[in-house]
Amino acid sequence: MxxxxxxxxxxxxxxxxxxxxxxxxxxxxxxxxxxxxxxxxxxTPPQVIEAIRNFDKEIIAYGQSEGELALRKGLLEYYQSFGIHISLGDVMITTGGSEAIQFALMTLCDPDDEVIIPEPFYTNVASFARSAMVRLVPVTSTMDKGFALPPIEDFEKRINAKTRAILLCSPNNPTGYIFSPEEFEAILALAERHDIFLIVDEVYREFCYDHHSFTSVLRYPQYSDRVIVIDSFSKRYSMCGSRIGALISRNHGVLEGAMKLAQARLCPPDVEQVAAIAALKTPRxxxxxxxxxxxxxxxxxxxxxxxxxxxxxxxxxxxxxxxxxxxxxxxxxxxxxxxxxxxxxxxxxxxxxxxxxxxxxxxxxxxxxxxxxxxxxxxxxxxxxxxxxxxxxxxxxx
Ligand SMILES: Cc1ncc(COP(=O)(O)O)c(C=O)c1O
Missing domain, CATH: 3.90.1150.10 (Aspartate Aminotransferase, domain 1)
Incomplete structure (x- = not known):
């Protein structure tokens, strides 16, 4: 068959x-x-393993679709620690950053819609796009230019009536490139001009080397309505198997849409959220x-x-x-x-x-x-x- x-x-x-x-x-x-x-x-930080060892509920029950309150609150504090203010209503806990990417694509795009992405990119995005029946439209970044963001005109040329979003990853998997504030400003202005979303996968934000510092796209509140961030506990706390991530947006239409998917999949993993709460207490x-x-x-x-x-x-x-x-x-x-x-x-x-x-x-x-x-x-x-x-x-x- x-x-x-x-x-x-x-x-x-x-x-x-x-x-x-x-x-x-x-x-x-x-x-x-x-x-x-x-x-x-x-x-993995020892207190994360310890939290799993000490798990003492008698039932591993379904939890809230948007994730446990304590974990969402903990994430707000984590963001506050590097100067980003987000509210509880901006955060949904997902089953890994992977699910957050899928929720974002499904929420923003209809079949045959387009998302522009610099290539090379995190390969699993191709599968997530395919399952959402979204066409990925590439803009090639090259080794010769250190995989920097290609010229804004290259993005603009690819925008049409089907374009719903641009998807970036910074620090980047697979290239290691970190987008600069100037690059973000240019791409955000472009997104505004064409009324499209900007999704930024920030799961590697803690891994920046030498003098390079990380800029979160959440630093630009004037563009709040069109910004979506993908986050994950997997790499930050070396707890990849725990499958805890987050979808963050100040645009509550996005989270309300994603909530329908979140409710259908019931809830993110329960024991792992306890582990993630402990992970947030990891010393700097x-x-x-x-x-x-x-x-x-x-x-x-x-x-x-x-x-x-x-x-x-x-x-x-x-x-x-x-x-x-x-x-x-x-x-x-x-x-x-x-x-x-x-x-x-x-x-x-x-x-x-x-x-x-x-x-x-x-x-x-x-x-x-x-x-x-x-x-x-x-x-x-x-x-x-x-x-x-x-x-x-x-x-x-x-
Ligand atoms: C850029 C990027 N985004 C998302 C993910 C998925 O992470 P998670 O384990 O949270 O699903 C990965 C995993 O390698 C990744 O490299």
């Missing part, structure tokens, strides 16, 4: 679709360094230490990659990913080769082919996304594998 055309058109996630090869390699006794997925090796020193650790990893991996012949990457300013250009015929084939046909002393590395992070056909074919989520020793071994594999892979340009 046939499945829907919609589902047939979905891509299998480039972050996860090579997992069967990784599992086979593990069965052969090969150790794999997972740089394909943003799963950090950073420990934890976040500072984690940020410093990622910065160290970033410095290491950029230098290690650039020391390999014909490998290129930019220095990411934030998040914990980078896009690397490799001297290979096809990054997907190379990533498969790493898992199926290669090991260095019983070890290999898994990376995400970058083609699925683009909409434009044929872009990203010689690129991979690397998540520098492992400690420096493991990164060193992973990059040694990558280098040795490039030496023997038949499709390496020599």
């Amino acid at each position: 046939n499945m829907s055309e919609r589902i047939s058109g979905f891509q299998a996630s480039p972050i996860r679709r090579l997992v069967p090869y990784a599992n086979e390699a593990k069965q052969r006794g090969i150790k794999i360094y997972h740089l394909n997925i943003g799963q950090p090796d950073i420990k 020193s934890y976040l500072d230490e984690v940020r410093n650790e990622y910065q160290k990893r970033r410095d290491f991996i950029v230098q290690a990659l650039r020391s390999i012949d014909n490998v290129r990457c930019t220095v990411p300013n934030g998040a914990f990913y980078l896009v690397a250009k490799l001297p290979v015929d096809n990054a997907e084939k190379f990533a498969t080769f790493l898992l199926r046909d290669f090991h260095l002393n019983g070890e290999t590395v898994m990376v995400a082919p970058a083609e699925g992070f683009y909409v434009t056909k044929d872009l990203g074919k010689d690129e991979v996304r690397i998540a520098y989520v492992l400690n420096v020793e493991d990164l060193a071994r992973a990059i040694a594998c990558l280098k040795a594999a490039l030496d023997v892979y038949p499709g390496t340009a020599r």
Whole structure:
């Protein structure tokens, strides 16, 4: 029997679709360094684990569709801590930032509507858009320009009657780029001119390196009506499996619309919200230490990659990913080769082919996304594998 055309058109996630090869390699006794997925090796704050251990309700019951009040209040305080004032009515707790993206797209867009997005972008957005039957219209950002926001005219050219929103991610997955206040001002003015929304995924806001600082799009109250923020606990507190995120907007029409979806899915996870409330009490020193650790990893991996012949990457300013250009015929084939046909002393590395992070056909074919989520020793071994594999892979340009 046939499945829907919609589902047939979905891509299998480039972050996860090579997992069967990784599992086979593990069965052969090969150790794999997972740089394909943003799963950090950073420990979850102890009070989060403790809160789960101490969970003492007798029933794990359905909760409020918009999330538990204590968690929503806690988030307000968290935002206040970096100078952003939002109200209770502006916040909905979601099952991960993933659900917040889906709610935003479903709430703003009808089938065949369009959302403009700089590419490369977080690949799962393509699946969320497809499930909402929304067309993603790409504006290409390039490695040569450090993946900066493309010129505003490039966005404006793509706006038409079907355009409902622009979707940005800052700090960016996969490029690490952090949008500047000037870029936000320009894009917000554009959104205002054309009466469209701006959705900004800020899930990596705590991970900014060197002198780069984070600008939240919530800093522009004059544009409140058209701004939606995606937030998540996953990476900030290294609790990816907990599946707690948030949809934030001062436009209550957006939250009222999303509430219909929230009610249909009943509520976000209960025990995990208790954990998230505990996470909000994490001392700033934890976040500072984690940020410093990622910065160290970033410095290491950029230098290690650039020391390999014909490998290129930019220095990411934030998040914990980078896009690397490799001297290979096809990054997907190379990533498969790493898992199926290669090991260095019983070890290999898994990376995400970058083609699925683009909409434009044929872009990203010689690129991979690397998540520098492992400690420096493991990164060193992973990059040694990558280098040795490039030496023997038949499709390496020599
Ligand atoms: C940019 C971005 N947004 C959203 C998500 C989804 O996060 P969550 O685990 O909260 O669903 C991710 C996860 O990697 C991400 O990188």
